[in-house]
Amino acid sequence: MVDTTGRTIVIVGGGTAGWMAAAALRRFSPPTTRIRLLESDRIGAVGVGEATIPQIRLFNAGLGIDEDEFVRETQGSFKLGIEFIDWSGRGSRYIHAFGTIGRGLGLVPFHHYWLRHAQAGGASRYWDYSPTALAASRNAFARDLGRPELPSGVAWAFHFDAGLYAAYLRRYAEARGVERTEGEVAHVSLHGETGHIEAVTLQGGERLAGDFFVDCTGFRGLLIEDALQAGYDDWRRLLPCDRALAVPSAAAGPLTPYTRATAREAGWQWRIPLQHRTGNGLVYSSAHLSDDRAAEILLANLDGAPLAEPKPLRFVTGRRRRAWVGNCVALGLAAGFLEPLESTSIHLIQSGIARLLELFPTDPVSPADVDEYNAQTEREWTAIRDFLVLHYHANARPEPFWAERRALAIPDTLRHRMELFRQTGRVTAREHDLFKEPAWIQVLLGQGVVPQGHHPLADALPADQLDQLLSLARAHAAQVAARMPAHQAFIAAHCAAPRKAAA
Incomplete structure (x- = not known):
């Protein structure tokens, strides 16, 4: 067994990425591992990520963070999904709601039964079967509404002040032994033979040596790019907003x-x-x-x-060709940037940290671990890229920008997904997909990609049983949403942030 104790991990850069990494590495790495974080108060955080997706609840829970305290400390609110307005032309509106929608029967997912119903002239909307979408339409929120035998189907994430979240995690990490150093990097020293990072030297002359480094220096990628030349895949052809x-x-x-x-x-x-x-x-x-x-x-x-x-x-949308090079992993904007259309920025920090913990670096670093980390990262980022491109490509707006998006040659992976859904209503799940079937179905339907058919096995259900299946699913969704208080009232009762005194 390779000894991984008694080493020093240096995180260069603070902000959301740096302090998420510091908190998680301190929580899960061996207690003999020294965690140091270098940041400068003179360098402001970009702070583009104030909206999240439900997976962040797993990250916070892993740290043992109380949800109400977290929402209160970050002046946050709860998030049931993302509402898209005017993407399919002026006046259009739909929501990508979190959680489950309906309940499948046998081998056939629920949406195929709804498609059979809709293609026969049924008037119900797919979102009528989503308790989360119905709650969002009422500005309502609650949690723990389900029973073990009948889960509510509700999932949620958060909106919060990213600066306050970083400060909250800093307090968490420092209380558990993470050492913070104030300063800016003047020089990165590389080992003459391995090319690995040996140390970073600060502008004042102090030298921070380490066994492993985490680059959280933002778009510049001070370690991963300037020092280690990881390379960058530019995705502006597909996602041209810059x-x-x-x-x-x-x-x-x-x-x-x-x-x-x-x-x-x-x-x-x-x-x-x-x-x-x-x-x-x-x-x-x-x-x-x-x-x-x-x-x-x-x-x-x-x-x-x-x-x-x-x-x-x-910014330039895209990703580092290698997020892990030598003894350095890039997180956050140092790893790349996918615009915040589906609130993935903070999640990509979280998944990068989880992947690093799963493949926790040995000493010396295993090239097989590096290759696996980079391969998983590429698959995840590419799948999210395709999901974002879908929003732009399937539009019905008249402006030149949007006409160009419709005419763009999209990746074959996305084209296949769209054609499969358009022809058969099928959505295929892939192992490293962040967004699963309900997310793809909602965006495809919401942006006007309507299936021509449905799963043939859905036709095996007699018409009266189909009506019963849909009626029960719709009633369950409506009942769950109706039990929720107003979002503002829930926050006032559980996690209201203190009001600042007037100046």
Whole structure:
């Protein structure tokens, strides 16, 4: 057995990625492993990830974090899905709701029975069978509504202030022995024979040596790219939005338990409700929209008064060709960037950490572990990329940007998924897919990809039993949603953040 104790792991960069890594590595690595984190107060965090997907609950639970405390400390709210507005033309609207939708029967997934019903003239919507979608439409939220014999089908994630989450995790990590060093990197020292990182030298001259390094330095990739030259796969042909403006606004109206993504003339606008403010932003293509016009669109479509000037961000969608090189793994923006359309930014940090823990580095590092980590990372990122491209490709908007998206030659993997669904209603699950069948079905249907058929085994169910199956599923969804209090009331009762005193 290779000894993995008594080593030093150096995390370069703080923010959400750095402190998530520090907290998890401290929680799960051997107690003799020294965890050090280098960050500078002078370098601001990008902070694009304030909306999440349900998997973050597993990360927090693994750290032993109380959910109500976490929501309160981050001024957060609960999230049941993402509402998409105007993607299939002005006035269109659908939600990608979390959780299960209906219940399958035998070998046949539920949506095939619904398709049989719809293709015979039935008027019910697929979302009528989703307790989460129905709750979101009522601005309602609750948890623990299910019984063991009849689960509720509800799943949830969070909206939160990413800066407050990083600060929360910093307190968690430092209380358990993670050592933080203030400073900026001036030089990265590589071993003359192995090419591995030996140490980083700070601008003040201090040297931080380590056995393994985690690069959380943002878009630049100070270790993984500048020092180790991992390479970058540029995906702008498929995902051409390369800029964003972000601005907070005053909270207005009911506290909605979902993210909103509204299509605009050359991109889309996000709305993320927190307890004390609303996060907003516009993701757009600089080839189709000027910065001034982008700011005009964003500021004209806020629910409340802006609380700051819009903050500009520039990025290149894509991923490092190798997220693990030598004795260094990149996380967060250092590993790549997929725009926040489906709230995957923080999840990709989480999955990168989970993968690192699964393949926890030996000493010396195993090339087989490195290859496996990179192969799994590539599969995950590519599958998410295809899911994002689907939103852009299957649109019905008139503007040049959107016409170009429809005409684009999409990856064969995505084209096959779309044609399979269009012809047969089938959605194939793949091992490393983050988004499973209910997610693909909702986005495909929501954006106008309508199946021509359904699973032939669904026809084996007699018509009266089909009606009963659908009626029971619809009644269950409605009953679960009806039992939920208002989202705002639930937060007030369980996890309200303290109000700041007036200046």
